[in-house]
Amino acid sequence: MQTTQELYTYEILTKEQPDLIQKAAECLARTFIGVDVSGKWVQEPMVGQLNIAYDDFYNFTKEYLDSTVEQGYCAVAQDIHHNVVGVLAGDTNAPEIIGEDIFEGSFYDMNVILRVLEDVDKRFMEDYKKRNGKDLEDGELLHLFMLGVIAEHDRHEIIQQLGNRLIAKATAQGLNGVLGEATNMKSLRVMEKYHNMKKYKDLQGNYIVHKYEDNSKLNGIPANIADGTYIIIREL
Secondary structure (H helix, E strand, C coil), rough: CCCCHHHHHEECCCCCCCHHHHHHHHHHHHHHHHHCCCCCECCHHHHCCCCCCCHHHHHHHHHHHHHHHHHCCCCEEECCCCCEEEEEEECCCCCCCCCCCCCHHHCCHHHHHHHHHHHHHHHHHHHHHHHHHCCCCCCCCEEEEEEECCCCHHHHHHHHHHHHHHHHHHHCCCEEEEEEECCCCCHHHHHHHHCCCCCCCCCCCCCCCHHHHHCCCCCCCCCCCCCCCEEEECCC
8 A cells, every 4th residue: 555655745835836836726725615525525614604705715825825935834745646635834924913804895705714813813912922022023933824635545644744844844944833723623633633733822821712603604613613713833
């Protein structure tokens, strides 16, 4: 039987690979909007409650990758046919809090997700400032922003391999830690198991979480699938 290393190859994208960047954006968009993988439906729970089309989300994802790929924190897995079957994309920018709706037209519902992420990010950065006596700055943390895997086999192994590459690079470059927003139970479990990331507690000992049951747009998400978006972190 082939090993995972033989089934898939891994690399960190550069701006000189526009075709791979496009394939990576397609992989991420498919997993967020929803795709059948070996009879299992893979979808971001928040997206499942909202009116968001594939084309709009693909454009959003492609713009994100184009704007951050030079930082060197987008890793992809390809199968033997050179299909991109897994992507973990991040950046070293401090989270930006815009505080207002920025998406319009058919992509308007993306503002719901934006507000969830800004809610937890803002609380994290406020707590960070209290702990450290200064604002979080660009280049301090690796922010893991998007994860998507459409491979039929060894999905968790792919997540482990992708994350290992990005975390090793962040460590080598002297970053202080790895930050993420876990939007569902499954992503939380795999990041805990394979990358030692934990739910972040503020100075009062409380998890920083946006509870879906308190959100009128997202309270239809079954609690056994996801109960909220949590800040997760790992120190390096």
